[in-house]
Amino acid sequence: MKRLLALVGFYFFTQATIAAPSINVGGVYDYLDGDKSTFLKRIFNGGDSTAFVKVNILEILFDADGTAREVPLKTQADKSARDGLMASPARLIVPANGMQGTRLLYMGERDKERYFRVRFVPVVPEKEDEFAVSSEEREDYKKSLSAGVTVLAGYGTVFFVRPKDTRFDSVIENSPGNYRIRNNGNTVVVIDEFKDCSVKNEQDCQPTTKHHILAGRTFNFEKQSGREYRFTLVEGEKSKKLDVKG
Known part of the structure; x- marks a missing residue:
């Protein structure tokens, strides 16, 4: 679980500029339900110049010991046989103080859950980037980013593709000194807003x-005497608040 959390990325690209884009991708975890094949992801630009954003996708694979690896998607000569996640469009031009959306489309078998890293990377557009802008527009944009220093921040999100026949089966074991939740289902379960607080002092x-x-x-x-553990167990669209005393 901790390894998966570490997959959420935040990284920077330094460019010379005064005006600058500032993108926001909303949630960093997204989930595609078993009866859905597309997901609309919105990208916001709160900056004062246009954002040119490339969308890159890698698949996350887990080794037997739980170690996560990010690997490129396999390309098929026959596009109808595509297996994995794709973004349409994969190049976004987001105006200042505006929003654009890309559809994340999954194609392939749904017999088991799969995981993908979706990166939203702001760039200074070049000819090979395939943005729908002219050479003059590219040069004008570069000149607008030439008078100072700014940071172009990109985001890496995690995308869960649930199996077609989604099944939740969370088994709770509450022993005197330990609390355990085992996921016997076939799709991810979320422990949201996990809080570990003192019973006597809510500020602790x-x-x-x-x-x-x-x-x-x-x-x-591990449950400790005098502590209280509050969290929400989320199974797809169902959620349940739990309160555990140490």
Whole structure:
């Protein structure tokens, strides 16, 4: 679970500029339900210049020991046999203080859950980037980014594709010193807004966290006397608030 959380990326590209784009992709975790094949992802630009954004996708694979790897998607000569996630469009021109959307389309088998890293990378457009702008427009944009220093920030999100026959089966074991949730289903379960606080002092709390329990995995924590653990167990569209005393 911690390894999966580490896959959420935030990275920077430095360019010379005064005016600058500033993109926001909303949630960094998105979920495609078993009966859906497309997902609309909106990208916002709160900056004061146009954002040119490339969308890149990698598949996340997990080794037997739980280690995550990001690998390029396999390309098929026959596009009808495409297997994986694609973005349409994969190049976005987002105006200042505006919004654009891209549809994430999954094509392939849905017998098991799959995971993808979707990167939204702001760039200074070049000819090979295939943005629908002229050479003059590219040069004008570069000149507008030449008088100072700014940071172009990109985001990496995690996209979960649930199996067609989605099944939730969370088994809870609440022993005197330990609390455990095992995911016996076939799709991810979310532990949202996990809070570890003192019973006597509500201000004495650990940072709120979010956890993903992949199919076949377990989430557990040691209960301590005088502490209270509050969180929401999310299974798709269903959610349940839980309160556990140490």
